[in-house]
Amino acid sequence: MAVQAQIAIVGSGPAGFYTAEALLRAGLDCSIGLYERLPAPYGLVRYGVAPDHPKLKSVTAVFDRIAADPRIRYCGGVEVGRDVTLAELEAHHHAVVLACGSPIGRQLGVTGETLDGVMSSATFVGWYNAHPDDAAVQPQLDHPTAAVIGMGNVAMDVCRLLCTDVGNLAGHDAAPAALAALAGSRVREVHLIARGAPGAAKCTVKELRELGALPGLAVRFAREAAVFEAGEPTDLVSEWRALAARPDPPYIERTLHVHFYSAPVAFEGAGRLAALRLRDSSGAATTERVIQCGLAVTCIGYRGRPPAGVPLDDRSGVVPNAGGRVRATRAGSRAGLYVVGWLKRGPTGVIGTNRADAVETAACVMEDLSGSAIEPRAGSAAIEALLRARAVRPIDFAAWQQLDRWERERGLACGAARVKVSGLPEAYAVLDAAASTPA
Numbered sequence: 001m002a003v004q005a006q007i008a009i010v011g012s013g014p015a016g017f018y019t020a021e022a023l024l025r026a027g028l029d030c031s032i033g034l035y036e037r038l039p040a041p042y043g044l045v046r047y048g049v050a051p052d053h054p055k056l057k058s059v060t061a062v063f064d065r066i067a068a069d070p071r072i073r074y075c076g077g078v079e080v081g082r083d084v085t086l087a088e089l090e091a092h093h094h095a096v097v098l099a100c101g102s103p104i105g106r107q108l109g110v111t112g113e114t115l116d117g118v119m120s121s122a123t124f125v126g127w128y129n130a131h132p133d134d135a136a137v138q139p140q141l142d143h144p145t146a147a148v149i150g151m152g153n154v155a156m157d158v159c160r161l162l163c164t165d166v167g168n169l170a171g172h173d174a175a176p177a178a179l180a181a182l183a184g185s186r187v188r189e190v191h192l193i194a195r196g197a198p199g200a201a202k203c204t205v206k207e208l209r210e211l212g213a214l215p216g217l218a219v220r221f222a223r224e225a226a227v228f229e230a231g232e233p234t235d236l237v238s239e240w241r242a243l244a245a246r247p248d249p250p251y252i253e254r255t256l257h258v259h260f261y262s263a264p265v266a267f268e269g270a271g272r273l274a275a276l277r278l279r280d281s282s283g284a285a286t287t288e289r290v291i292q293c294g295l296a297v298t299c300i301g302y303r304g305r306p307p308a309g310v311p312l313d314d315r316s317g318v319v320p321n322a323g324g325r326v327r328a329t330r331a332g333s334r335a336g337l338y339v340v341g342w343l344k345r346g347p348t349g350v351i352g353t354n355r356a357d358a359v360e361t362a363a364c365v366m367e368d369l370s371g372s373a374i375e376p377r378a379g380s381a382a383i384e385a386l387l388r389a390r391a392v393r394p395i396d397f398a399a400w401q402q403l404d405r406w407e408r409e410r411g412l413a414c415g416a417a418r419v420k421v422s423g424l425p426e427a428y429a430v431l432d433a434a435a436s437t438p439a
């Protein structure tokens, strides 16, 4: 009888689910353990995508169908590197695929970045999306001015959240504490700052248009000429020009100030952020100026944080790999260890980009497994035994679905799509309470 391939996938974001799907579709005789450190699956679809973009989150129905395959054993609340080591996974599986994403906000590396009031988009987005790691975050919304650094889609999300009426966020799945804080926010001026030219911004036209369309939002350009002098007008440049040319709304609630060719050189303040020092450079001239502000959110990308023992390229923040095979050295790969998604290629692309990426990594797994005869391995059964011995309690997919129902019911009570479980302790309490309630 042929030996069944035992595969572990670490991380249940889009890349993890799409890898499982690709392996299953390829007809491989396999059993897949899918490990997730949080109480809930779906990665950044749940904790990154903005609450006012609920349609994008419907992709979770695709992931649910993948999880329903009996060849998948989903284990939530299990962190690889804390509850079970990578070496243990490698010992009990024929292949381990790292789909851990890139959770760490990149640093600018300028003075004052650790001041209170300066935070990365990873933290700010986690705060409004109720990520368990960011439950204690309290952005400084008591100053009329905030700065957002970077011009990718994440920066657009952050600006939109700061500039929108909180009523547009209610009814979805934002953290109740964030909604309350945003309702009381004093922020009226948001400065959006980018090093490069209008055409070099990384945001999409769609996201920029959505930001510009917020009711009551006036848009100002620190150097309006920069918008019109940019060479060949791409769709994005045309969108900037349309924003620059449009009249102010009848009532100005908030103002977005856009700065091109401008880079932060220091965050200033005594303990708490009071001002952002910028260096403007265009042509040969370089000047410095200061914006008084109480909050600065840096949206300049993300870095991976793989389990201990996995190489990480310091410059790119990804795991060195060849098409998904983890490189141990410049010349060779580490047998049986693979990477996929943001941890493989960096924080680029949309949710669907991870599907093609997963197909590539899964193809490497398949090729390596078919190359030689494999010895039987115990797979997720051995890992679950280890977890039991360590009193770690995995949340299987049926338990997650119970939590999902509980979140939706809790949401109903306050007119929201859901109120997310705050972390593992609350998840276990909810599951225990349900178990002790007579049916």
Ligand SMILES: Cc1cc2nc3c(=O)[nH]c(=O)nc-3n(C[C@H](O)[C@H](O)[C@H](O)COP(=O)(O)OP(=O)(O)OC[C@H]3O[C@@H](n4cnc5c(N)ncnc54)[C@H](O)[C@@H]3O)c2cc1C
Pocket (backbone or CB within 6 Å): 010, 011, 012, 013, 014, 015, 016, 035, 036, 037, 038, 041, 042, 043, 044, 045, 048, 049, 050, 053, 056, 078, 079, 080, 081, 099, 100, 101, 102, 103, 125, 154, 157, 305, 306, 307, 340, 341, 342, 343, 348, 349, 350, 351, 352, 354
């Ligand atoms: C703020 C923001 C907004 C976005 N908005 C959109 C959007 O509107 N539309 C769009 O198409 N794309 C959007 N994206 C991009 C999209 O979310 C990503 O392409 C996608 O989530 C990356 O998938 P991933 O599986 O590689 O990583 P992730 O989604 O980050 O998933 C990684 C998973 O691994 C888990 N994990 C990490 N380490 C461990 C460990 N040691 N043990 C167990 N589990 C672990 C994490 O908890 C997480 O669940 C957005 C991204 C961000 C940051």
